[in-house]
Amino acid sequence: MKKKACPRLILTVVSIFVLFITSCRTSLPDYSNAxxxxxxxxxxxxxxxxxEQVKAASLYLDGEEGQLSFETDFPYRTTMTTHSLLVPITDSAASATAMATGQKVRNGQLSVSAFSGRYLKTILEIAADEGKMTGLVTTAHVAHATPAAFAVHVYNRNHYDEIARQYLANPRVDLLFGGANDNLPAQDAAEAGYTVLTDTAALSALAYGEGEKYLGSFGDGHLPYEYDYDYEGTDDLPKLSEMALKALEILENAPGGFFLMIEAGRIxxxxxxxxLARNIYETLELSNTVEQVLTWAAGREDTVIIVTADHETGGLRVRENNGAGSLPTVRWRTSGHTDADVPVYVWGDRAGEISARIEDNTDIFKVLVQTE
Ligand SMILES: [Zn+2]
Incomplete structure (x- = not known):
């Protein structure tokens, strides 16, 4: 019996080696006409x-399930899987990469192919190449994994200096709003052609044409939790809905249309x-943001909106509805991410077709981008 184990081990090692070499040599998709x-x-x-995060927020808002804006106002909904390349539980970097590029990568990677490190072209870069305007809005800091996956290519999501360098070295993002990151100082951004905004007053005064590119760099790190917005010192910091609406006010002027990613980063x-309280308040502000985005989009036939998640966090289970205005009774299973499928809501252009084709997070790219 012992003699058999050795060839099996060799076979396994050879298989892994062949897989590694193959993945390094496999040519990446050509998106030149995408x-x-x-x-x-x-x-x-x-x-x-x-x-369950959606359910908990709806119960708190209304005492009933299904009452968030994207639940009541979006005609199609489905769910999708989120696993990353090698493990069932993804992180934000791998999941955002899957949505941005249609490719599975390892946790921590931002839009580089898993083993060769070659750049994976993102939906935002494809939009920029065809002359559309592009925007990224987040309540996390602007160099955080989810927005970064759409515009930069790095092996390690924590290399904020390299992420900042790439944002500015080849600026494909016309509008970047979120929490400030030390690696992206106003002066460097201004030298790269960005008009820099640092408070709510500057954000609300901003009008299309007052510059070519816009960096909203607010506060110090992630923006505050929605739950904490009323305490002193947050007056100058915009909420997700304010940043999202200003982004639309700017991007709607783009002659060829736009791509906009909006992230509620702190759920x-x-x-x-x-x-739970902060989790619910973050989700409710996302619902409020979507409601206002829908008001902007009403009557348009040239716009598609997808609301989804990169993964579930906390293994949340709602146990009991305690009515509107009261936190539901819940259980958390973990302080980490889980492999739970996440909801997907679709509104607008080709919404039915899109909803029917989404099963996995890589499908988000595939339903939004024509690659040939
Ligand atoms: Zn997380």
Whole structure:
């Protein structure tokens, strides 16, 4: 019996080696003629927003399930899987990469192929190449994994200096709004052609044409939790809905249309902390943002909106509805991410077809981009 184990081990090692070499040599897709299928594409991501996060927020808002804006006003909904290349539980980097490029990578990687490190072209870069305007909006800091996956290519999501360098070295993002990151100082951004905004007043005063590219760099790190917005010192910091609406006000002027990613980045953080109140308030502000985006989009036939999540955080289970205005009784299973399928809501251009074709997070790219 012992003699058989050795060839089996050799076979396994050889297989892994062949897989590694093959993946290094496999040519990446040629997206030179790729284009976005809709004139305007709005991808809205609740970081860490699984089905039970949506349920808990709706119960708190209304005492009933299914009452968030994207649940009541979007005609199609489905669910999708989120696993990364090698493990069932993804992180934000691998899941955002899957949505941005249609390719599975390892956790921590941002839009580089898993083993060779070659750049994977993103939906935002494809949009920029065909002359559309592009925007990234987040309540996390601007160099955080989810927005970064759409515009930069790095092996390690924590290399914020390299992420910042790439944002500015080849600026494909016309509008980048979120929490400030030390690696992206205003002066460097201004030298790269960005008009820099640092408070709510500057954001609300901004009008299309007052510059070519816009960096909203607010506060110090991630923006505050929605739950904490009323305390002193947050007056100058915009909320997700304010940043998203200003982004639309600017991008709607783009002659060829736009791609916009909006992230509620801190549902995840409240999930890691098993902090139900903050988790719910973050989700409700996302619902409020979507409601306002829908008001903007009403009557348009050239716009598609997808609301989804990168993964679930916390293993949340709602146990009991305690009525509107009261936190439901829940259980958290973990302080980490889980492999739960996440909800997907679709509105607008080709919504039915899109909803029917989404099963996995890589499908988000595939339904939004024409690659040939
Ligand atoms: Zn997380």
């Amino acid at each position: 284009a976005l299928k809709s004139r305007n594409t709005i991808l809205i991501i609740g970081d860490g927003m699984g089905p 995840d953080h409240a999930g890691h902390a098993n902090d």
